[in-house]
Amino acid sequence: MNPLRRNRVHIRRNLDLIIDRNPAELPAEQLGLDPAATQAIHAALLDLYRTGLHPGLQLCVRRRGEILYDRAIGYAAGVAGDDPLHGARRPMQRDTPVCLFSASKAVTAMLVHKCAEDGLVDLDARVTDYLPEYGVNGKEQTLVRHLLAHQAGIPRIPMREPDPSLLWDWERAVAMLCAAKPLHGAGEQQAYHAVTAGFILGELVQRVSGKPLNDYLAEHFARPMGMKTFQYGLPRERHHEAARNAFTGAPLPAPLRMIARRVLGADFERVPGISNCPEFLSAVIPAGNLYATAEEATSFFEMLRVGGRYQGRQLLAPETVARAVEPASRIRIDRSLMLPVRFSMGMVLGENPFGLYGPNCRGAFGHLGFMNIICWADPSREISVAILNTGKTVAPSALYRLGQLLRTIGTQIPRDAPEAPALARAV
Known part of the structure; x- marks a missing residue:
C-alpha cells in the first residue's frame, strides 16, 4: 500500500x-x-x-x-x-x-489588550505585578508583552513526559509554570509558546477582571457580537x-516528529x-x-x-x-x-x-x-x-x-x- x-x-x-x-x-x-x-x-x-x-x-x-x-x-x-x-x-x-x-491565542491576546485598554493591565509591566508567584527562577523581569510575543522563555511544559491531563487542570498548570525555570531571559529569544503562555495570560485576565475567562470573553465579544459558541x-x-x-x-518523519513533540x-x-x-x-x-x-x-x-x-x-x-x-x-x-x-x-x-x-x-x-x-x-x-x-x-x-x-x-x-x-x- x-x-x-x-x-x-x-x-x-x-x-x-x-x-x-x-x-x-x-x-x-x-x-x-x-x-x-x-x-x-x-x-x-x-x-x-x-x-x-x-x-x-x-x-x-x-x-x-x-x-x-x-x-x-x-x-x-x-x-x-x-x-x-x-x-x-x-x-x-x-x-x-x-x-x-x-x-485561540489571538482571541486570548485581545482579552489581555482589552484589559490594558480599560486600565487593568500595563503591557509593559512585569508579570509579577499581577501574579507575584511568577517571579522566581529567573522570571522576575518578564513583562506582559513578552508573554504575548513568545519571548518569555517558557515555550515548553516543564515535564519530562508531559501529561495531557495538565491541560484540564488549570490551577496545577498555572502553579507549574509559575515555578518553572525559563530557557532564556525575557526578550532574548523568540520561541513559540504553544500552550504555556496562554495559562499565565488567562490567569492574569481572571485576576485583574475578577471574572472567569469565558465570562470576560462573553461580556466583551461573544454576547455583543451575537455569537452562539x-x-x-x-x-x-x-x-x-x-x-x-x-x-x-x-x-510524521523523524525530524518533524521531534519538532512537533517539542x-x-x-x-x-x-x-x-x-x-x-x-x-x-x-x-x-x-x-x-x-x-x-x-x-x-x-x-x-x-x-x-x-x-x-x-x-x-x-x-x-x-x-x-x-x-x-x-x-x-x-x-x-x-x-x-x-x-x-x-x-x-x-x-x-x-x-x-x-x-x-x-x-x-x-x-x-x-x-x-x-x-x-x-x-x-x-x-x-x-x-x-x-x-x-x-x-x-x-x-x-x-x-x-x-x-x-x-x-x-x-x-x-x-x-x-x-x-x-x-x-x-x-x-
Whole structure:
C-alpha cells in the first residue's frame, strides 16, 4: 500500500450532497470582485477536500464586512479517527463548533489588550505585578508583552513526559509554570509558546477582571457580537455538537516528529484523539481550545480589521487594535518552530511575497491552529477569512492544496488599499 494514501477518508462522487451553503452569500461583483471569484474559491476548497485528509471543512470569506463565501463540506464525525463516544456519521454544518487550537491565542491576546485598554493591565509591566508567584527562577523581569510575543522563555511544559491531563487542570498548570525555570531571559529569544503562555495570560485576565475567562470573553465579544459558541471549551450538553478531530495521512518523519513533540508536548498523532475526549472539551485552555464556527471567527477578525467596531458599536479602541497588530520584532527564526516568523503581541503577521495568509500579505494578521486552521484579516484586501478543518496532517498533498486555496483567495481578491496599520484605517 502506498504510505502516502494512508488514513484518508472516502470521497463520495456527488459532493453537493454534503455541502452546507449560507444563503446570505453575496455575488462577487456586488463586492467589487470578478464574478468568477466565488467559483474559483469554491473549486480550491473542493480540491482540498478531495485529498481525503480533511473529514470536515468550513470556510468563510468576508469582503468589506459582507459574506462572499460561507460553506461547510464533509462530516463532523464518524468517518475517520478513533471516536468511541460519538462515532455515528454526522455532517459538517456551518454552525458546527470547531476547535481553533492555537488560533485561540489571538482571541486570548485581545482579552489581555482589552484589559490594558480599560486600565487593568500595563503591557509593559512585569508579570509579577499581577501574579507575584511568577517571579522566581529567573522570571522576575518578564513583562506582559513578552508573554504575548513568545519571548518569555517558557515555550515548553516543564515535564519530562508531559501529561495531557495538565491541560484540564488549570490551577496545577498555572502553579507549574509559575515555578518553572525559563530557557532564556525575557526578550532574548523568540520561541513559540504553544500552550504555556496562554495559562499565565488567562490567569492574569481572571485576576485583574475578577471574572472567569469565558465570562470576560462573553461580556466583551461573544454576547455583543451575537455569537452562539465562541468560547473556551463547551458545556457538557453541547459535546455532541463538536466536530471531531482526526490524525490523517502517513506518520510524521523523524525530524518533524521531534519538532512537533517539542512544541505540542505530545506526539502529533496523539493530539487529535486527546482533543476529542470529554475532559478537553470541557476545559478552558486559553492557548488551544476556543470553539467557534468559521462565520464567528471571521466576525471577530472583521471587527479587528475595522479598528474594533462591530455593527455601530466600538468594542475595542482603534488604538488598542493598532497596538495588538504592530510587529513585536523583526522577522526571525523561531527557536521552537525552526521557521521564520514575525509576531505582534498576540498575532502571527503576514509577509511578502508569500506568507501564512497567501501572496503579498504583509499587512495581514491572524493565527494558525494545529498546522492547517487559519484565521486572519487582510486590510489591504478588505477581507477576513477563516479556514477550519478536522484533519490533522502534514501530508504534502494537503499542505499543497491548502497553499493553493490561500493563493486563490489572495489572487481572486486583489489588494485595493495600501498596507496600513489598523489605527490609520479606522480614523
